[in-house]
Every structure is written in structure tokens, then in C-alpha cells.
Amino acid sequence: MKKQFLFLPFLASTLMIISSCSAARKIIYYDDDEESDEFRYEEPNTSILPPLIDDGTTPGGDTPSTDPVVDKYEDLDIKNLANINANGTYTIEAEDLDLSGATLQAGCQGFYENPASQYPTSGGTCIACVASPTILAFKFTLNAAATVEFNIVCAKYEADYDLDANVQFHIDEEEPFVSNAKGNFFGHTEENQWYNWKTAKLGTLNLAKQTHVMYIRVIGGAFPNTDCFKLNVTNYGA
Secondary structure (H helix, E strand, O other): OOOOOOOOHHHHHHOOOEOOOOOOEOOOOOOOOOOOOOOOOOOOOHHHOOOEEEOOOOOOOEEEOOOOOOOOOOOOOOOEEEEEOOOEEEEEEHHHOOOOOOEEOOOOOOOEEOOOOOOOOOOOOEEOOEEOOEEEEEEEEEOOOEEEEEEEEEEOOOOOOOHHHHEEEEEOOOOOOOOOOOHHHOOOOOOOOOOOOEEEEEEEEEEOOEEEEEEEEEOOOEOOEEEEEEEEEEOOOO
């Protein structure tokens, strides 16, 4: 979601001081100066797009594959962000994801934002301005088999935003979740334009004891402003 700053854009970017539960964070800027010591934004590898397959019907024989593209994330730093050893809710902060495979929305200066205290986030920071094409991912370790319900805490200014039409989420090689989060679920209020947080249930899986990966592909126009992911764990070790 893009906020249109109509006043002192340079000041607005300066005020986006990054913080989290543990340490200060550096804003990721797009920088055309190769000599700059700032983080240099890189276009994501086009291999995130579905591979072409020969279906025998299309002229030229090529159509996009619908298979999950789970072998094209090797350039990301996929961090293990949760060590699950009991029933409960585990929070994955969105700002801890590697955004080197993300596309910055036009007009934005960085991926991180710090909502005012009246729009609380779990870590004080959210990510925003993420557009397609983008790949994101994180790992989590289950120390015993369990049932895991996956949720995203996010917001979108546009009330007609359709999460499934813009983003695919899936675990390991499972099919992408279907959240049905759209329509009146999203949208803003007069007092809360950008951080009207909603918790969208992505799906629930029974998972084995091992390290798993949540793969995220922004396939449509934009990723929502995102505070965090919530993993609700039940039946641990059952």
C-alpha cells in the first residue's frame, strides 16, 4: 500500500526510524549510485515466474506451469524465525524477512514503516511498499509433529483488495493456501488510513517434526502492509 506524502518527502523518509523487538534496523533504500554504502536494492530474479511447460495445445507449446515454484528461492537468506517446542502462538515479525527478493513500489523510499502508537504492531515495525514480482520466505522448526494454523496480520487501504489474487502462501511443497480474505475484510477508516490491521487465516496443516519453509510469492499488484505472521500450534507431540 502506498501513502502519498504531499509534504516534505525527504523529511518523511528521515522520520522512518526503524526499530524492532531486539535491535534498530536499517531502512532499505533504492539507490542508483553504485558507490553508495547504503544497501543496494536489486531486482528479483525473473526465475520466480512460473516455468513454461509444453501442454501440446498452445501455439509454440508453452504455457505457465501452475506448480509451486519452490526451487527458485536459493538466493534468499531464508531465516529460521521460530523454534516450536510446545502448543501456543508463535509470532514471526514481517520485518525479519529477507527483502532482497522484493520489488519496491514506485514512489516509495523503503520497505519498513513505524506506525504511531495508536496503531500498535507486535514489534513496532511493519513492512509496506512491496509490489510484484516479489519472493519472500521464512523457516520454522517443529521439534515434534503438530497442527499449525497460519495467519497473517496485515492491512490494505483499498476495500476491494483480494489477498489470494495478489499473493500465494504455501508451506514446503504443499499447494498454496486459499484465504478468501477480500471484499469488506480490508479497507481503511477516516481515523486509520494505513494500519487498519486484520488477521487473515491462511490455512491449517498437520506437519511432521522437522524444519519447514513458508514460501510467499507476490503474483499480483501488491503485498499488503504486514505486521507479522501468527502460527497457532496445537496437538504438539500428539
